[in-house]
Amino acid sequence: DGGITQSPKYLFRKEGQNVTLSCEQNLNHDAMYWYRQDPGQGLRLIYYSQIVNDFQKGDIAEGYSVSREKKESFPLTVTSAQKNPTAFYLCASSIRGLAGGRYNEQFFGPGTRLTVL
């Protein structure tokens, strides 16, 4: 079955450590996204990538880094510079279309809950 996998489901980090969250998709989607979710704030975009070896900052990129070396993978690193990293992180992917239809429909993974101890 096609879909998006995120690992681990739960992650604990000590202050000052960098951690990397995994996101893999087998939907053959060009575009991938990382969101952060906090209670009552909806989803906020951290980074997104529309094609391999290219990515752009979203609304809250400070303290995070990404890479896009393969089409199916878009790992997110939460660095020690992120002051309040405890949150639920969601990865998504979509077709990078040229016109309407499914252009903007994003498919989501199950999420990773990161807790800083």
Place this chain on the structure above:
Amino acid sequence: AQSVTQPDIHITVSEGASLELRCNYSYGATPYLFWYVQSPGQGLQLLLKYFSGDTLVQGIKGFEAEFKRSQSSFNLRKPSVHWSDAAEYFCAVGPQIKAAGNKLTFGGGTRVLVKP
């Protein structure tokens, strides 16, 4: 900049009763519009979407939404709620312009509680 407002943070509804969730957006042009649902600790599932055409959109799980351009709204409705509809619901807007990078803007979410 675009924004999405979901005025109701929490809604409690009795099982079998109707449900309406409000969504208002601010955008320079007609956007793509989406409703997603999220069960606790899970990812988001697409309920329905509006791109163009008929302003009343049917989705999965018996949900529908109506796009009203004059009110910049895209409210979600269900005639009869089931206990399994208890979840958090997110409205989202996306640009119809390719150069905007296919980004979605989400509302803050509405948590729905279903009473037996």
